[in-house]
Amino acid sequence: MQVLKPNEGKPITIYDIAREAEVSPATVSRVLTGNSNVRKEKRKKILEIIEKYNFKPNAMARGLSETKSKIIGILVADVRNPFYAELFLACEQAAKLAGYTVMLCNSLNNMEQEEYLLDQLVQQRVDAIIQIGGRVDDLVSNMEYVEKVNQVMNTIPVVVTGKLEGTKCKMVRIDSMKAMELLMEYLISLGHRDIAVVGGSDKVLSTYEKLVQYRLSLQKYHIPFDPDLISPEGTYNVESGYRLMNEMLAKGKRPTAVIAINDFAAAGVMHSVLEHGYRIPEDISVVGYDNTYISQILNPSLTTIDYNYQYYGKSLIEAAIDAIEGKGELLKLVTPGLMIRGSSGSRR
Amino acid sequence: MQVLKPNEGKPITIYDIAREAEVSPATVSRVLTGNSNVRKEKRKKILEIIEKYNFKPNAMARGLSETKSKIIGILVADVRNPFYAELFLACEQAAKLAGYTVMLCNSLNNMEQEEYLLDQLVQQRVDAIIQIGGRVDDLVSNMEYVEKVNQVMNTIPVVVTGKLEGTKCKMVRIDSMKAMELLMEYLISLGHRDIAVVGGSDKVLSTYEKLVQYRLSLQKYHIPFDPDLISPEGTYNVESGYRLMNEMLAKGKRPTAVIAINDFAAAGVMHSVLEHGYRIPEDISVVGYDNTYISQILNPSLTTIDYNYQYYGKSLIEAAIDAIEGKGELLKLVTPGLMIRGSSGSRR
DNA sequence: TTGCTCTGCGAAACCGCTTTCAACTTTATC
DNA sequence: GATAAAGTTGAAAGCGGTTTCGCAGAGCAA
Secondary structure, eight states, rough: OOOOOOEEEOOHHHHHHHHTTTOHHHHHHHHHTSSSSSSSHHHHHHHHHHHHOOOOOOOOOOOOTOOOOOOOOOOOOETTHHHHHHHHHHHHHHHHHOOOOOEEEETTTTTHHHHHHHHHHTTTTOOOEEESSSSGGBSSOHHHHHHHHHHTTTTTTEEEEEOOOOOOOOEEOOHHHHHHHHHHHHHTTTTTTEEEEEEETTTTOOOOOOOOHHHHHHHHHTOOOOOOGGOSOSSSHHHHHHHHHHHHHHHHOOSSEEEESHHHHHHHHHHHHTTTTOOHHHTOOEEEEOOTHHHHHHHSSOOEEEOHHHHHHHHHHHHHHHHHOSSSSEEEOOOEEEEEOOTOOOOO | OOOOOOSSSOOOHHHHHHHHHOOHHHHHHHHHHTOOOHHHHHHHHHEEEEEEEEOOOOOOHHHHHTOOOEEEEEEEEETTTTHHHHHHHHHHHHHHHTTOOOEEEOOOOOOHHHHHHHHHHHTTTTTTEEESSGGBBBSOOHHHHHHHHHHHHSOOOOEEOOOOSOOOOEEEOOOOOHHHHHHHHHHTTTOOOOOOEEEETTTTTTHHHHHHHHHHHHHHOOOOOOGGOOSSOOOSSSSHHHHHHHHHHHTOOOEEEESSSSSHHHHHHHHHHTTOOOOTTTTTEEEEEOOOOOOOOOSSOOOEOOOOHHHHHHHHHHHHHHHHOOOSEEEEEEEEEEOTTTTTTOOO
16 A cells, blocks of 8 residues: 655645545545445545545635536625624625635725626636625616626626616615614604604615605604705715714704614714713614614614624525526515614603 | 637636637637737737637636635634724735735634634635634644644645744734833823723733733833732623723722723723713723724724734735745734824823 | 747646546346 | 346546647848
């Protein structure tokens, strides 16, 4: 019996294993892929040698041979946003269970970068791409980007958390209307009628939907709509929430409850409210969206919409795998829940 | 001239390009790799066809052929922690500039998972691994893990942000002693003498170093060391900071300044302090480490240690590439800075 | 014209795995 | 005990690139 020469930096291959086990590479490959047509003793011997050298088959070779990488590319706007981080992590875990690896890219909300990364993922021959945030959040899809995605979809399926009109992307979306409905029913049940919405832009699909539901809920309870209780165009960060809330208060508006467009904006809103000498929630209730750990860091802790990231991530991965296999539905809605904490209370 | 059949889901290859350009695949490969020995007109024609079909060479094939993936694996404890997210993002950008792609994995501080992911990265044949947080943060290295890493290092260089005694990992580390020194000099210059350190565990290398420097700084200014001003064993999250600060105050200790072990712990400390009716910074100054956006979310915003993530990430990638090329130094220290915000002030 | 160097380019080998195909063994069936 | 069916196995092709090698032709000196 021959022995492998001590492995000097070169990873060992299936051939090395085959030689030592006195079988052909094909047989080693069979045990690697779980093919059952290998005699028990041989399988055992091969497995022992694999174990002994801690052999890991080269994923590039395997991928090349099978023309699939077993990698799912995940394109997010910015992992520093805990919403994306949570979702990515959930995807990573779900992917692992399904036998896939995951490759994360950050677009930083820059379309050029987004297109570059798509190309990058194509080059890696990922089996599917999940795009979370960025261009796919737009209420009206950017045509140039649609074209780009269609070109990619020629060879690789794309799943999005928003929508991309003019493409056949599968969608896994949060039911934003439902989320707003939950908040409104909750706040109204606490006696609030002067409810503001702060932060975000109605050019973003989910925000647009939230605003639509906001008005529907007002209507349902016969509360008149006051345009001044909706903040103008904003972004999704702390500063924006802070500034917009300041402006609203400066205008003399004094809602008893504020719905911030996400946890970041809620942080800004809370700063502003506290600075103006109001108490939370005694004078003004503040609620947010996302239930990231920010909600727990804030003081008081934030009542917010919860998405069940585990489930959301799992759904995304499932959709991706369905897309790879050419099956599954086009759209799936994820139902949000309400996480009640200290920042909200009855109207005084 | 022949024309490619409309691309029906199968990515086109170098051979398709070659056929249409009426050259050999070798020539196409030459223009792809930037080899200069191709006549101008041919190069131009080939490039046009590549452009026309938006051809991207298969990274697996290329990687297999060159026996290198051009991927750097990045193993972090948990991207949901903005410290890791920031650092990862910086690495991603630096890697891109250097022509590398990056593959992120989360160990979730679970050693089994950590070992699993190392194997995963080996299987992908990444060119180098950067491990940020997790086992490499331990003050005394876990022997089993050291063995695992040594096995990996047989074929793939590993760079760590901590240390791993018994391995030849390159290290790129924050100068934690310097960081603590900055905070102590700053607080002492503001007149503080009763300075507490809350959160973290001295079984973690960086925390250990911080505590060493803490005592050195006290000594320098002839301030007696009070063991009750150092919190016992803690973790690095909000709850821990909250609980430990509560305990310290309950013991009757009343520091005028608190150094929280990171931004999360600082959030907890601030909750506790405010709940006890003290003002920040008038009664108690609170400072933290990491300068993640949490520092800005907190109210008042947090004075904290800043790491210059861009530079840190760049250094990590450089170290990885150096390791791939078998050069560079073993250890590099990154110098931290101080970011002064509203949570700290003069002793009253 | 001969001899040499250079440049440009195709044939073919190779990277490390999977899979088809055909041949060879076993085992089951009657 | 003959024959069919099922189980094992290795040779070889193929995945899509890169690279070596050698050949052909150009350019230049002698």
